Amino acid sequence: MELQMKVAQAVHVLNHDSQSCNRVAANQWLVQFQQTDAAWEVATSILTSNYHQQFVSDFEVEFFAAQILKRKIQNEGSYLQMGAKDALLNALLLAAKKFCLGPPQLLTQICLALSALMLHAVEHGQPIEKLFCSLQSLENHDEGTIAVLEMLTVLPEVVEDQNTDHRTSSAQRREYGREEQLLSHTSVVLEFLHRQSDKSFDSSIQLQGRHRKILRCLLSWVSSS
Template sequence: MLRRKIQSPSPALPGLGLAPQLLDALLLAARRFYAAPTPCQLLTQICLALAELALHAEGGVDSLFSRMPHLPPPAMLELLTVLPEEVAQDQGGDTGVDAAARCRFTRELLTHAPAMLEFLHGQSEKAPTDDDGVPLRGWAP
């Protein structure tokens, strides 16, 4: 539901400067709920809302990445999973995002690819492996 509210064409959100406040509130929720008894669905929904906000707000990806270092690794992994999906899912054109905004989002996302890869590489080095060097499933930091 939160994602749909962000998707609805409302120029008031970025225009009133509420996007940074909403971004901070969603990041706080991700930090709080990543370790909940059933965090997957809730964390995924929070991350989808973060990705949607980054898509709709000018400089949204840059703003998101400047605040991401404070997220726990499981929340960052979930966010890094859903961010690229926003590029593909928005191709339908039913989210009120024009082609220029979609291109801007994609460019901003690509500028952060080295940081994403560095984070993922660091996480892969921390993950326990079996005797063949294959990461074990169900790993939690």
């Protein structure tokens, strides 16, 4: 908990302190912190704990924690043991449920981290297949469909980014066929989007908001095909 509070204080200084020297010092500390093994546990705890009232307002700390996990997964995810990956997957799914109603930017960061984690889960052989199975638990949650929509929106973008990542060998791309796996789920995604478009809402504002999310998701998949 002590490290969580130090992170919260550093984020607050970085974003709000009027003294540039203090902001520089906070940034340096946060950069160094992100490179530590402790950052995994601290960032995960920030996203899944119920201590928001002790952190900075406007979910700045949670947003920073999600960014930490996304970067560490992208850079170090392939070195994680399977048990650690499964625990992190469950934690990120919990965070997606927790923040499915917002803030939208935070949910996007969590979903980006989730997508990156699953694409690093090479020991499963079919990472995208496993991700779609994991999404079922979100869809069954009362408001989880919002998180599923965001996951399905960012997933094609993450796959495309990884296909162009110089750290991903051509042999790895052929072995796991992530793009082919992704496209094989197009019909499932379209069925899900159709179900969402048929849902009724209490207000026209809710309906318009959901339709915007559906359209954004559809465009993401069209661009990937």
